[in-house]
Amino acid sequence: MVAATGDSDKSDLAGKLGIEPGMIVQELGWDSDVDDEVRSAIEERCGEDLLDEDAQEVVDVVLLWWRDGDGDLVDTLMDARSPMTDDGVIWVLTPKTGNDGHVEPSEIAEAAPTAGLSQTSNISLSEGWVATRLVPPKAAQRRR
Numbered sequence: 001m002v003a004a005t006g007d008s009d010k011s012d013l014a015g016k017l018g019i020e021p022g023m024i025v026q027e028l029g030w031d032s033d034v035d036d037e038v039r040s041a042i043e044e045r046c047g048e049d050l051l052d053e054d055a056q057e058v059v060d061v062v063l064l065w066w067r068d069g070d071g072d073l074v075d076t077l078m079d080a081r082s083p084m085t086d087d088g089v090i091w092v093l094t095p096k097t098g099n100d101g102h103v104e105p106s107e108i109a110e111a112a113p114t115a116g117l118s119q120t121s122n123i124s125l126s127e128g129w130v131a132t133r134l135v136p137p138k139a140a141q142r143r144r
């Protein structure tokens with residue numbers, strides 16, 4: 001069986017995103033094209049189901065599946081920030097180059113500061129998706 005290999009890959013997927021047991025993760029932008037292995041890995045690691053767009057809980061991580069044509073990224077990021085903890089993270093997951101719905105990295109880089117976020121890293125998450133990590137800037141938390 002290949003289940004053992006799949007399980008270790010799943011663990012690595014959640015680890016790439018910094019998901020820890022007990023974290024509360026909200027998922028935005030779900031559609032039939034999302035990577036279910038990524039979703040399963042996150043649920044397995046955090047020990048909870050992913051919260052949907054209507055959830056009212058405070059969250060540690062927002063998982064945003066984003067494709068070209070999904071609307072205004074700045075507005076979506078600002079909405080995604082509202083339920084986050086002070087040290088929360090937004091992962092923007094976009095289709096890789098050559099796939100339907102691919103988003104240019106510059107679009108995320110331009111939207112993040114407008115939404116009050118800083119881009120910290122990019123990772124290749126799975127065969128079809130890349131992830132961009134956005135966080136509230138540390139400088140904004142300091143007193144002037």
